[in-house]
Structures are given as C-alpha cells and as structure tokens.
Amino acid sequence: EWKFWRTQPVTPLGIKVAKGKNGPIEENKHIEQLKQEPYELPDGFSWSEINVSHDEQLKELYTFLNENYVEDNDNMFRFDYSMPLLQWALCSPGWTPKWHVVIRHTESREIAGFYSAAPIKIKVYDKELPMIESNFLCVHKNFRLRRLTPKLIAELYRRVNLSGIFQGVNTAGVLLPGVVGKCLYWHRLINVEKLLSVGFTQLGRRMTLQMMKEMYQLPKTTRVRGFREMRESDIPKALTLLTQYLKTFDLSPVLTQEEFQYLCQNRPNIVRSFVVEQENGEITDFVSYYHLLTTVLNHQQHKTLNICYLYYYAASRTSLSDLINDCLVEAHKSDCDVFNALDVMDNRKFFRQLKFGEGDGILNYYIYNWQCPRINSEKIGLLLL
Ligand code: JJ1
Incomplete structure (x- = not known):
C-alpha cells in the first residue's frame, strides 16, 4: 500500500x-x-x-x-x-x-x-x-x-x-x-420538494412536506440596506476587504487585483459577487458564490441539481448571517436548489441560524512538498473550484 x-x-x-x-x-x-x-x-x-x-x-x-x-x-x-x-x-x-x-x-x-x-x-x-x-x-x-x-x-x-x-x-x-486539513460540507436546502424527490435529503422526523417547505422558505427580496451586485469599479475596495480578512487564516491565497477580478467579477451562471454600499458610498462588505451543477444519477424526473457554493467573502460592517442570508435570497432567485458551504473561515458562525445542515461529504486539503502542523477548518481561507 x-x-x-x-x-x-x-x-x-x-x-x-x-x-x-x-x-x-x-x-x-x-x-x-x-x-x-x-x-x-x-x-x-x-x-x-x-x-x-x-x-x-x-x-x-x-x-x-x-x-x-x-x-x-x-x-x-x-x-x-x-x-x-x-x-x-x-x-x-x-x-x-x-x-x-x-x-x-x-x-x-x-x-x-x-x-x-x-x-x-x-x-x-x-x-x-x-x-x-x-x-x-x-x-x-x-x-x-x-x-x-x-x-x-x-x-x-x-x-x-x-x-x-x-x-x-x-x-x-x-x-x-500530505493532508493538512479536513473540512465538512454543509447544505442549506432551498428547493425542498425536488431535493426530497432525488434523495438529496429526507423528510425530517414528525414533519410533513408542507412543514418542511415552510421551514426553508426564503424572502423574495434582500434585506441588507445597500446590498447589490458588485461592479467593476468596486473591485479595488472589495479586494482590500478580502485581503485583510484572508490574512487572518493559516492557509489562504494572496490575490493580485487581476486574479481577484478574474475569480470574482460577475459572470452569469458561473460566479456572482455582491457588495454592501453604505449611504456615503463606502463599500463595507463583499460576498460571492459560484454555480456548479450536479447530475442526478438514475432518476426518472430530475436530471440535474443546480447547486451554489459559497466562495470568498469579507464582512466589515454587516453581520455575516445577514450577508449570507441575502446571498441565499439571490441564489433562490437564480433557481438554485441547494446552497453549499464548507465549514471553513467563519462559516460555522451562521450555519445554525441560516438553517444549514451537515452533509455526508468531506473535503481534505493537501499541500505537496510541505511540512506543517494540521490546520483546523476554521483557519482555512482557501477555496478551490
Ligand atoms: O452533497 C453531498 N451530500 C448530500 C447528498 C447525500 C446523498 C447520499 N450520499 C447530503 N445531503 C443531506 C443534507 C441534509 C441537509 C439538511 C440537514 C440534514 C442533511 O449530505 C456531499 C457533501 O456533503 N457531496 C459529496 O459527497 C460530493 C463529493 C464531495 C467531495 C469533493 C471532492 C472534490 C474534488 C477535488 O476538488
């Protein structure tokens, strides 16, 4: 072996x-x-x-x-x-x-x-x-x-x-x-009926479909004041916020403006980024997610799940729960079936409140040709596609 x-x-x-x-x-x-x-x-x-x-x-x-x-x-x-x-x-x-x-x-x-x-x-x-x-x-x-x-x-x-x-x-x-860290996937169900039908999740104990739908219902509109899509002109400020935040982790990318722009500028059906603009025009928060389909194997009715994955973010003013909540609202509007996040960065801080549940999947992080102590998932600030 x-x-x-x-x-x-x-x-x-x-x-x-x-x-x-x-x-x-x-x-x-x-x-x-x-x-x-x-x-x-x-x-x-x-x-x-x-x-x-x-x-x-x-x-x-x-x-x-x-x-x-x-x-x-x-x-x-x-x-x-x-x-x-x-x-x-x-x-x-x-x-x-x-x-x-x-x-x-x-x-x-x-x-x-x-x-x-x-x-x-x-x-x-x-x-x-x-x-x-x-x-x-x-x-x-x-x-x-x-x-x-x-x-x-x-x-x-x-x-x-x-x-x-x-x-x-x-x-x-x-x-x-070569493993340096172990992370778990968490899931925020959105299209409950479809997720049940394909076996992505089970009906909760002592729950009906109706109760479960209500439990995972999302508002139609975002609630953070000044929450909007990121524009090209926001990129330097968003990168400054992200760079500050990423410094606090034990494993993270060091991104140039070109790289940040490449990875995080809005691309329909691929990646979406949002910022919070204060009334004085200041950009105080940034969040992004990407879309990745999953094929449903051996199912009569449904062939694919539309899954969004939380990507990079940095919150300096808005609470993380509020920021991610608006992300869920946007993902729902773009026909997302389930919203996934790893237990990296500060994600554990909003999982319970936003009704994420732990999945059965693990994601291990590796560094080739490097010797260092193991890194806890909340000290990981690197996301691969
Ligand atoms: O999607 C995943 N698991 C789902 C489906 C499980 C189907 C049976 N195995 C899951 N669903 C339950 C969620 C539910 C949420 C509310 C509360 C109760 C539970 O757990 C998993 C992640 O959890 N995905 C995978 O296993 C896909 C592979 C992950 C490894 C990725 C490797 C990356 C490759 C290199 O970058």
Whole structure:
C-alpha cells in the first residue's frame, strides 16, 4: 500500500508535525537535476494535449469529466462542471496548456486521464510562496486500477517543477498522505420538494412536506440596506476587504487585483459577487458564490441539481448571517436548489441560524512538498473550484 506515495515528498498519514515547523520537505532542484522527458505510461496509453480555448476540445474534456468525475458516497450524484465553468476554472491568470495534462487510450484516442494546475501565491502560516493549485484529477471509469493516477500526479509535478515551482495545493474527498486539513460540507436546502424527490435529503422526523417547505422558505427580496451586485469599479475596495480578512487564516491565497477580478467579477451562471454600499458610498462588505451543477444519477424526473457554493467573502460592517442570508435570497432567485458551504473561515458562525445542515461529504486539503502542523477548518481561507 502507498507504493506511490512513499516516493513523493508528502507527510505520511499518522505523523504529527511539530508546532512551529513550516517548510519544504525536499529542497528546490536546479533545472538540470530534473527529469527532462515525460514518465513512461503503461502499454496502450500515451501523453496528449488539450487546448480548452477551442470549443470542440473543451467539449471533449467536459464530456469526459461529466461521465467520470467525483461522485458522492452512494453514487447518487456526480459533479457536472459546465463548459463555461470549466474554461473559467482552467484558464485563471498564468495558466498554460502545458499544465493541462492528458492521457489518451492510444488506440481509440479517447481521454483516459486528466489533471490540471494553475499558478497561485499561497500563504501557509507565516510564509508566502508561489505554488500551483491542482484540480480535476480524473481517470476514466473503464481505465481505473491501471496505475494511471500516479503517472498523472508525477507528470504534472515534473512539468510544474521545470517552471521552478515546487509546492502545490489541492483538495480531495479521500484521505491521503500530505493532508493538512479536513473540512465538512454543509447544505442549506432551498428547493425542498425536488431535493426530497432525488434523495438529496429526507423528510425530517414528525414533519410533513408542507412543514418542511415552510421551514426553508426564503424572502423574495434582500434585506441588507445597500446590498447589490458588485461592479467593476468596486473591485479595488472589495479586494482590500478580502485581503485583510484572508490574512487572518493559516492557509489562504494572496490575490493580485487581476486574479481577484478574474475569480470574482460577475459572470452569469458561473460566479456572482455582491457588495454592501453604505449611504456615503463606502463599500463595507463583499460576498460571492459560484454555480456548479450536479447530475442526478438514475432518476426518472430530475436530471440535474443546480447547486451554489459559497466562495470568498469579507464582512466589515454587516453581520455575516445577514450577508449570507441575502446571498441565499439571490441564489433562490437564480433557481438554485441547494446552497453549499464548507465549514471553513467563519462559516460555522451562521450555519445554525441560516438553517444549514451537515452533509455526508468531506473535503481534505493537501499541500505537496510541505511540512506543517494540521490546520483546523476554521483557519482555512482557501477555496478551490
Ligand atoms: O452533497 C453531498 N451530500 C448530500 C447528498 C447525500 C446523498 C447520499 N450520499 C447530503 N445531503 C443531506 C443534507 C441534509 C441537509 C439538511 C440537514 C440534514 C442533511 O449530505 C456531499 C457533501 O456533503 N457531496 C459529496 O459527497 C460530493 C463529493 C464531495 C467531495 C469533493 C471532492 C472534490 C474534488 C477535488 O476538488
């Protein structure tokens, strides 16, 4: 077991790292010390490329992930990243097609595996350094148990190392070596009838459908004075608020204005951001969420759930509950079925009041080639798409 992980610079499971320790496991290497050619693949598979700026190629990747990416514990639901969402997630500032690693089944030319990375500056405890964030690690259902995953990980880091980056962050549902934090998903039901029908939730004990609908009903309009969509001109102020807030966590991104604008400017059906503008014009609060569909597997009537995920926020004047409540109202208006949030940042402070319930899903955070003590979920200020 862990034949592959034992070859990688990651903290083994069950090892407690001493307080105060916070640094690389392996020293940075010079370009000449690095492997110059791609890793060998098992017979029948070859390395390939993909250019997600071309719609046909994006479509091929979309279909691959739609059919093979992450499912819940009971295989009832599977992530369905739309083409625009995928393109947005994969093409953040500094992206390169070299870091969109593809394995194809040589004979059929089908995509057999995928893994991606993009550059990002990360603060972990008191250190800031350039890293990558990696995402969308996926092996085709028909080609699992053939040791393609270790090849994808090793090859991605080989290419990243050649660019002079030696650390990376990622998240996964499963528990593996290199874990630095464990988070739980919480859910705020919105379209109760549909969620019951697809088995996303059960009728509460001693409750009728009517009672449950009433319990989760949301107002038609927002209630925080000055709550409105974020505009381009708000971006510098919103970023200042967010930067201040993110400093308080032990794991967080350090965002440039370009990156913040890319990630948080309003994009219909992908990401939505709001600010609170005071009567004197001051911007005091910021909040955002993104839309990610989930395929409902094996259901007669419903094929997809429209899920919103709480993204970055920073509240300096408005109470967090009021801010997120207005977010729920907006999500409901845009036909969201359930609103998800991790127990990161200050989220636990509003869960009860806003009727979020704990889900059965876990999200583990990882740092590759880094040794530091575990980080509590409320000290995590990093969100990956
Ligand atoms: O969505 C998730 N769970 C739902 C559905 C469960 C279906 C049966 N397994 C859930 N529903 C109950 C909520 C209800 C709210 C009111 C109170 C009572 C409970 O719990 C879970 C998250 O909880 N999602 C997943 O499991 C999807 C995978 C998560 C891992 C993500 C990996 C990310 C990949 C790399 O970035």
